[in-house]
Amino acid sequence: MYKSIILSALACFVFLQAGAQTLYMPRDIKRAYDKQTRSPDGKPGKNYWQNHGRYNISITALPPDRNIKGTEQITYFNNSPDTLKRLNMKLILNIHRAGVARFGNADADYLTPGLQIDEFQVNGEKKNWNNNTAAGTNQLVSLTKALMPHDSVKLNIAWHFQISKQSGREGMIDSTTYYLAYFYPRVSVYDDYNGWDTLPFLDAQEFYNDFNDYTLNVTAPKNYIVWATGTLQNPNQVLQPEYAKKLEQSFTSDSTIHIATAGDLARKNITAQNDVNTWTWKANNISDMAVGVSDHYDWDAASTVVDDATHRRASMQAAFLDNANDFHHAVQAGRNSLSWLSHNWPGVPYPFPKMTSFQGFADMEYPMMVNDSHTDDIRFSQFVQDHEIAHTYFPFYMGINESRYAFMDEGWATTFELLIGTSEVGKEKAENLYKQFRINRWIHDRSTAEDLPIITPSSELRGGYGNNSYGKPSLSYFALKDMLGDELFKKALHAYMDNWHGKHPIPWDYFNSMSAGSGKNLNWFFNNWFFTNYYIDLDLRNGVKSNGSYAFSIYNIGGFAVPFDMNVTYTDGTTQSFHQTPAVWEHNQKQIEIRIKTTKTIKSVVLDGGIFMDADTSNNKWIAK
Numbered sequence: 282m283y284k285s286i287i288l289s290a291l292a293c294f295v296f297l298q299a300g301a302q303t304l305y306m307p308r309d310i311k312r313a314y315d316k317q318t319r320s321p322d323g324k325p326g327k328n329y330w331q332n333h334g335r336y337n338i339s340i341t342a343l344p345p346d347r348n349i350k351g352t353e354q355i356t357y358f359n360n361s362p363d364t365l366k367r368l369n370m371k372l373i374l375n376i377h378r379a380g381v382a383r384f385g386n387a388d389a390d391y392l393t394p395g396l397q398i399d400e401f402q403v404n405g406e407k408k409n410w411n412n413n414t415a416a417g418t419n420q421l422v423s424l425t426k427a428l429m430p431h432d433s434v435k436l437n438i439a440w441h442f443q444i445s446k447q448s449g450r451e452g453m454i455d456s457t458t459y460y461l462a463y464f465y466p467r468v469s470v471y472d473d474y475n476g477w478d479t480l481p482f483l484d485a486q487e488f489y490n491d492f493n494d495y496t497l498n499v500t501a502p503k504n505y506i507v508w509a510t511g512t513l514q515n516p517n518q519v520l521q522p523e524y525a526k527k528l529e530q531s532f533t534s535d536s537t538i539h540i541a542t543a544g545d546l547a548r549k550n551i552t553a554q555n556d557v558n559t560w561t562w563k564a565n566n567i568s569d570m571a572v573g574v575s576d577h578y579d580w581d582a583a584s585t586v587v588d589d590a591t592h593r594r595a596s597m598q599a600a601f602l603d604n605a606n607d608f609h610h611a612v613q614a615g616r617n618s619l620s621w622l623s624h625n626w627p628g629v630p631y632p633f634p635k636m637t638s639f640q641g642f643a644d645m646e647y648p649m650m651v652n653d654s655h656t657d658d659i660r661f662s663q664f665v666q667d668h669e670i671a672h673t674y675f676p677f678y679m680g681i682n683e684s685r686y687a688f689m690d691e692g693w694a695t696t697f698e699l700l701i702g703t704s705e706v707g708k709e710k711a712e713n714l715y716k717q718f719r720i721n722r723w724i725h726d727r728s729t730a731e732d733l734p735i736i737t738p739s740s741e742l743r744g745g746y747g748n749n750s751y752g753k754p755s756l757s758y759f760a761l762k763d764m765l766g767d768e769l770f771k772k773a774l775h776a777y778m779d780n781w782h783g784k785h786p787i788p789w790d791y792f793n794s795m796s797a798g799s800g801k802n803l804n805w806f807f808n809n810w811f812f813t814n815y816y817i818d819l820d821l822r823n824g825v826k827s828n829g830s831y832a833f834s835i836y837n838i839g840g841f842a843v844p845f846d847m848n849v850t851y852t853d854g855t856t857q858s859f860h861q862t863p864a865v866w867e868h869n870q871k872q873i874e875i876r877i878k879t880t881k882t883i884k885s886v887v888l889d890g891g892i893f894m895d896a897d898t899s900n901n902k903w904i905a906k
Contacts, residue, residue: 318473323794373463390447458575487683490568511564532580541580543603571647588630596635606661646672671697687739692754773798815840842866
């Protein structure tokens with residue numbers, strides 16, 4: 282009986298999906314659903330696959346020498362049904378080459394010769410490589426023997442590069458502090474809907490990576506500390522016993538442990554006193570590795586419980602200049618982030634063993650690391666760190682294609698930043714910052730680019746990239762949360778995250794997962810928010826009193842299905858607020874009538890969208906005549 286009820290419910294849901302409004306789907310995306318690698322119920326299809334790599338990387342960084350040398354062995358597994366006659370290699374650091382396409386200008390300190398391949402072998406066979414012609418951020422490599430489905434290929438690569446003097450997402454922080462990201466050649470994603478990811482990196486839109494297993498060896502001079510993605514395998518070999526013990530203690534400490542202070546650094550006795558030390562890190566089923574190296578950065582650490590069921594703790598660490606006051610708070614702010622995100626929104630235990638906040642210039646996320654800039658405003662620094670740590674879930678817990686669909690990660694991080702900020706500084710301050718930092722530009726710059734549909738691939742955007750990636754999708758998530766209510770919204774969100782944890786979702790997987798997870802067909806809502814050129818502008822035109830109630834006509838000039846409050850002032854001086862969820866727009870997205878039953882006489886009504894800022898507030902008020 283139980284089974285039959287479930288089957289009936291599923292059949293009913295499928296019927297509702299089939300009979301309701303459908304969403305536009307490009308032909309290449311539709312083919313993935315036709316091949317059943319993706320499913321209309323929001324889950325990976327029965328034929329879903331994704332490729333995987335095993336990376337063993339060794340690099341040497343000897344500051345102040347800017348030359349970084351590396352070798353790697355990659356075992357690449359073809360889990361696809363396709364025969365691959367070539368591989369596409371991502372060479373992100375070629376963005377520093379002169380003449381390479383990029384969105385912005387490049388200063389002289391940004392430019393370098395890029396990534397230089399010294400040797401490239403495929404299954405032990407040396408391949409000819411020309412660094413002059415392989416100058417972009419993608420390079421196709423032909424295979425002498427095609428890579429068959431469910432087979433693997435072994436690559437051995439040696440390379441070197443010059444770290445750029447101008448630091449952004451990676452580069453020199455100062456003459457003896459380096460942040461290394463995207464520093465190794467990698468096989469790009471080959472997926473079920475697009476094949477090889479050959480989008481060039483233009484130093485604007487972000488990244489799309491497979492989930493791989495990594496072993497990383499970083500060789501650095503004595504008295505240099507190394508921080509990296511993953512778990513340090515040999516602390517007792519690279520640290521003096523006193524500091525290895527402090528690190529170990531931090532893994533179970535709520536209080537900040539100062540592993541290395543400015544005084545410790547001055548004594549130059551923190552690391553093993555070999556000429557060089559090799560630090561080894563491991564991380565499995567993760568999308569990238571990043572590294573920080575310095576001989577004069579403080580090192581703080583503590584931990585917090587992120588999973589009540591297992592009592593698992595995650596380490597929170599920070600590496601920073603001693604005079605950066607905000608970073609002296611980074612560990613405790615980060616502990617709050619890890620715990621709050623795990624227990625509240627998204628309410629999924631932090632999935633990794635640690636997080637490190639490294640002082641740099643990027644305000645950029647990496648698996649288990651953030652590279653954040655110093656500010657004199659401790660609260661704003663926490664706000665930025667909250668946002669970057671929130672990225673743990675999108676794109677790292679779920680393998681988002683940021684280069685095509687940035688709203689699938691930036692929009693969520695922006696949403697979580699407001700939710701956690703509300704708990705930290707209160708609703709009013711958090712919402713004011715959200716409106717000023719995320720929404721104001723969209724309201725005041727009504728250029729054509731700003732109103733392009735959110736579904737527009739990020740790779741095709743320039744002027745509207747920020748709004749389409751951050752503010753607008755975040756507002757859509759808040760609107761859906763308002764309409765479904767917290768409990769149902771979280772249930773649907775968890776269904777989506779459970780479906781696609783460790784996999785590569787695309788927007789239609791999100792849409793379908795949320796509909797299936799909530800048990801409601803939400804296509805009308807997603808079509809409204811993601812596939813239109815709409816914006817936010819409501820018009821309260823008139824109010825008519827009759828039979829103990831008032832009927833108000835509200836026109837949706839902008840078009841978005843937004844929640845709003847009707848703030849009523851009565852002639853006796855009292856006030857009352859009537860909240861309307863986006864559900865009021867489901868059947869007519871252009872005009873609705875809201876009826877307010879009351880025995881009192883209404884003096885005025887004002888529409889207030891809160892964070893859903895109206896483009897023209899001059900028509901948001903009705904005054905009785």
